[in-house]
Amino acid sequence: MSSLLEKYVSRSEFGSYEDFKENFRIVIPDNFNFAYDVVDVYAREQPDKRALIWCDDNGDEKIFSFGDLARYSNRTANVLKRYGIRKGDSVMLMLKSRYEFWFFLLALHRIGAIAVPATHMLTKKDIVYRTERANIRMVVAAPDTGILDCVDDACKEVGDTLSTRIAIGLTRDGWVSFEKELEAASADFARPTGEEATSNDDILLNYFSSGTTGFPKMVQHNFTYPLAHIITARYWQNVTDGGLHYTVADSGWAKCVWGKIYGQWIAGSAVFVYDYDRFTAERMLENTVKYGVTTFCAPPTIYRFLIREDLSKYDLSCLDYCVTAGEPLNPEVYQKFLEITGLRLMEGFGQTETIVTLATYPWIEPKPGSMGKPSPEYSIELLNAEGKPCEAGEEGEIVIDTSFGKPPGIFTGYGADPERTRDVWHDGYYHTGDMAWKDEDGYFWFVGRADDIIKTSGYRVGPFEVESALIEHPAVLECAITGVPDPIRGQVIKATIVLTRDYTASEELKKELQDHVKRVTAPYKYPRVIEFVKELPKTISGKIRRVEIRDHDKGNA
Known part of the structure; x- marks a missing residue:
């Protein structure tokens, strides 16, 4: 256990999620500066301790x-x-x-x-x-x-x-x-x-x-933000002192500092950086094995590509723990990865504005597709359209209660934009703009961004459930569900689909996929519009950009 970690937490070991949620606290000293109080401490006390391994596709390597x-x-x-x-x-x-x-x-x-x-x-x-x-x-x-x-x-x-x-x-x-x-x-x-x-x-x-x-x-x-990522790194990603953690994220995105510096180094883990020009699952797997990555974090999109490879060719015994975030995990991907590797994918949720705020922590039995339970120091609620707490099973907006003080790691506000800050942070709550529901066991289930929710013929449909249904079909490698305007229904559901290599786009396949969705979920959720594409628009960290699909459809309307 890293001695630095012990310095900045109330306790470091816990016997259950309830123990962790109740008793974990970040210890924030005056005038904390990560460069001096973490990096320089290691440089004085353990100057040769491994911090960062970097490689690229040209064979270059730096440690x-x-x-x-x-x-x-x-x-x-x-x-x-x-x-x-x-x-x-x-x-x-x-x-x-x-x-x-x-x-x-x-x-x-x-x-x-x-x-x-x-x-x-x-x-x-x-x-x-x-x-x-x-x-x-x-x-x-x-x-x-x-x-x-x-x-x-x-x-x-x-x-x-x-x-x-x-x-x-x-x-x-x-x-x-x-x-x-x-x-x-x-x-x-x-x-x-x-x-x-x-x-x-x-x-x-x-x-x-x-x-x-x-x-x-x-x-x-x-x-103080780096200290809060102790929760992200040590207790969600489960990094260890002397380990090597790999989060798939470009340095331009907040996910990079979630997974490639702050919490990992405080906990004593080195970080791995693979500087690739274009993602291929084969090269990512080769480098994971070559450098001995012990903990791994990637969006579900990456895992979907990994399980399509022949993983028997790779000795993945170096991997101890894997997590995922960025969008909900399809249960089929979870099961397939578990079957091949023996590792459970542990989900988490957060925003650029926060650290990990909901997660499947090590003491929690994962429910594939669920974000897990609230992080310590974060009071998470679901509020309905009337601003009242939701009952179990009722959809509402994920909000963070800050009436008793701001939890560590939450943003200070939107710079030079107090009006926008007030729009999302008022009455003692920070409003995330993300919709979810909570089951009887206290697990949170993502529905979609408030802007992603499709309202069709009086029904409210979140994209994730339809995407999960489609992913179960062997023809579908990736898909994104969006709403397109319709004069009668308000919106209709559209599926933008990348096919697996063994299938070819056709009207017959569209009908087969529509019937498949009707069988595995409520019939009104089937996609009336299907478009086959070679690839989906994504951020460089692999998150699907549904807004780009919607904007494209508006432009062609």
């Missing part, structure tokens, strides 16, 4: 100890300060899964500057919006000429606001070469004092989180 990361992040902090970054400044990191992301993130924590992780798929418009909204002073980007061009074009529009651009892995006019600067920088960086020192209430991270309507929200987290 970093905590001593290495302390030195590299100190040097990076000196580079940032040389180019004018000070406490409170915002720096956008567009680094995909480059290992330099960890140098910069820790360096910004050291300075007290604000990290703004972002996907490398942003356009000029996206970059301009984020720069103006967050007052971004610097962009750091990976060697992808497409995104560098977008940043250059954005700079012409925002003027001097975005004063410095740092490029990783190449030399380019108008950009600072990180490698050249890093080599010349000092490895000494003293913890700031006085007015330059960080406090717990300072902003640590800004994430731009897109909804189904409007511009992205700027989700802000303060310096």
Whole structure:
């Protein structure tokens, strides 16, 4: 057990979920700073302790100890300060899964500057919006000429606001070469004092989180946020001291800090980073075995592809524990993975605004498709349309009761947008916008985003149940359920489907799939519209973007 973990929790071992929920507490010290109080402690006491293993598809590999990361992040902090970054400044990191992301993130924590992780798929418009909204002073980007061009074009529009651009892995006019600067920088960086020192209430991270309507929200987290991910890492992902954890997530998404730095390192686990250009299940499995990954986290989409492989070719005995989040898990995928590997997939739920808030913890028997039960320090309720608590089996919105204080890890608000913050956080509750129901045993079951709920002929249909029904059919590799406008029914259910390699799209197959859904769920939930596609739109972390399907359908209406 990591000695650092013991420092930041009331207790570390529990005999049951009830014990865990009742007695676990995060211990938050004054002026906590993850870079100094975690990374540097390891660097002093266990400098050779493994922290990060990185590889890519070109055969490149890097292994970093905590001593290495302390030195590299100190040097990076000196580079940032040389180019004018000070406490409170915002720096956008567009680094995909480059290992330099960890140098910069820790360096910004050291300075007290604000990290703004972002996907490398942003356009000029996206970059301009984020720069103006967050007052971004610097962009750091990976060697992808497409995104560098977008940043250059954005700079012409925002003027001097975005004063410095740092490029990783190449030399380019108008950009600072990180490698050249890093080599010349000092490895000494003293913890700031006085007015330059960080406090717990300072902003640590800004994430731009897109909804189904409007511009992205700027989700802000303060310096205590890393401590709350002890719950995520140690007690949901079940990482262990000396283990190697792999969360499938690009550095531009909040899931990266859920699974690739904070809670894992506090608990003593190293993290694995596979920097791939295009996902293939075969290469992911090969690297999992090669590097000896012990705990694994991925969205259900990834597991759907993994179980289609011949897993008998891979020695997966290194894997001790697997979890999933991002969308509900189809029971068929759960059963197939259990049958092949002997491992139960443990589900969890949370948002960019939170840590894991509902989960199937180690003491809980999983119910495939259920998110599990509330995390400690989080009081979770379901409220119906009248704002009243739901009965067992009744659908309602997932809300977090903050009337007795904010739980650790919840966001501080939407930056520069108090009205949007009030829209979701009022009357003592944070409203997640996600719909669920709770069974008699206290397990929560996801229905869908409030915006994803389909209202057809007076019925309310959540996408997950229909998707699960379709996934049971051998023809369906992946699917997404959405609603399309209908003048008579209001909306009708549409299934966008990726077929397995043994099936071909046809009208006969559409009818077969519709009849299949009618047999395994309520007949009114069958998809009246079916579209076969080669792939579904997804975030780079593998989450299906139903909003993109809806927008496409509106454009073709």
